[in-house]
Amino acid sequence: MDQQTVGILHPGSMGAPVAACAATNAAAVLWCPVGRSPASIARAQRFGLEPVTTLHELLDRADTVISLCPPAAAEDLARDVAVHGFADGVYVDANAINAERTERIVRLLPHTRAVVDAGVVGSPPIGGKTPTLYLSGPAAGTEPVEELFAGTAVRTKVLGSEVGQASxxxxxxxxxxxxxxxxxxxxxxxxxxxxxxxxxxxxxxxxxxxxxxxxxxxxxxxxxxxxxxxxxxxxxxxxxxxxxxxxxxxxxxxxxxxxxxxxxxxxxxxxxxxxxxxxx
Structure with a gap:
């Protein structure tokens, strides 16, 4: 399979190092600095993420988009992605949100190849830490995510095909x-x-x-x-x-x-x- 281009939404203290791990197997890992804090910009630079000028550019280029943000922002962020258009790619919702909210996000993104329900358990993959990214959802989505993190500090485990299990x-x-x-x-x-x-x-x-x-x-x-x-x-x-x-x-x-x-x-x-x- 060709290398994926990945977009990371709102790279925080967990999202940025997780995205950096994905970069091991990706063609590029993109992020959009618009509206982000100086701390977020510095963090993205430290982990070598590639900036793009707009969210639309990120969504246009990315094969897989990873959402890792505060729980309250997860649904609005998915709504922004839906408005900008994201078709034929994989959307990974790795936020600490309840299963019902995850199911609403799936309904917001009907044109994606797959929406993957994901949850990170463990500390950020820094300094020898090896968190596990649990996945649930259709194989068309979970398999590319497994490939992204193969051989990295982020371990993956598929729980099943039902969205909501990882959450x-x-x-x-x-x-x-x-x-x-x-x-x-x-x-x-x-x-x-x-x-x-x-x-x-x-x-x-x-x-x-x-x-x-x-x-x-x-x-x-x-x-x-x-x-x-x-x-x-x-x-x-x-x-x-x-x-x-x-x-x-x-x-x-x-x-x-x-x-x-x-x-x-x-x-x-x-x-x-x-x-x-x-x-x-």
């Missing part, structure tokens, strides 16, 4: 991983307010695989809250659709909202994060 797996995993981090912040914050936080950490450190033994991660959670909160809202929607109670995830998302102003703040300390958490 469900991603959000099921995110529900535990992200909510447990929120509970750590609340537990450490409560213990610290009474001067017993180190004792709590000591207790947790005697147990295996306890997030409570990793309080340093609270600041990282705060910096990522702007992304994690919407993911948990998506997961809560899926719980409700399955007849399961969504309240715990919605509460975790509301807790994360207290850190919205800490977006991507890599200099945030544990003390700063806990202080913000205690001040709505």
């Amino acid at each position: 469900a797996l991603k959000l099921a995993y995110a529900s535990f991983q992200k909510t447990s981090r929120v509970l750590v912040a609340l537990s450490i914050g409560l213990a610290r307010a009474h001067g017993v936080d180190q004792e709590l950490i000591d207790i947790a450190s005697r147990r295996t695989d306890s997030y409570l033994a990793e309080p340093e991660y609270i600041a990282k959670t705060a910096a990522r809250a702007w992304r994690w909160g919407p993911e948990l809202e998506e997961a809560a929607d899926m719980l409700a659709a399955a007849g399961l109670p969504p309240e715990m995830l919605r509460a975790a998302a509301a807790t994360l909202a207290r850190w919205d102003d800490a977006k991507d703040n890599g200099a945030l300390s544990l003390t700063d994060a806990l202080t913000r958490l205690a001040q709505p």
Whole structure:
């Protein structure tokens, strides 16, 4: 098969390194800087992505388009792609969105060769990290994506032909991983307010695989809250659709909202994060 030209929409901290991995097997990986922040531009340059002047040019040239953006933007972004026209290519929705939203995106793009439901589980493929890109949907879409990432730091696994399976797996995993981090912040914050936080950490450190033994991660959670909160809202929607109670995830998302102003703040300390958490 001829090498694919790939378009990456909104290359963020996950999207840019994932796109760079795709470049291993692609003829080119394109992105559009219009309306993007200086940080996004610098990131795309760092990972060697090729800029194009308009979204229309990206869609006209790309065989495969990968959407990796904040959950709330996923549907509008797919709508923009539909308006500009994207026919005969593969659209990969790798956002942390619920299955119902993924199905709506499929309906927005009736002229594509295939829409692939995808979900990234793991850290960005930097410094030896090897996330897995789970895929579901028609083989006409999943097979080209597997070829793109063959032999790279991004592993792929096809779950089945049903759109929504990858989204469900991603959000099921995110529900535990992200909510447990929120509970750590609340537990450490409560213990610290009474001067017993180190004792709590000591207790947790005697147990295996306890997030409570990793309080340093609270600041990282705060910096990522702007992304994690919407993911948990998506997961809560899926719980409700399955007849399961969504309240715990919605509460975790509301807790994360207290850190919205800490977006991507890599200099945030544990003390700063806990202080913000205690001040709505």
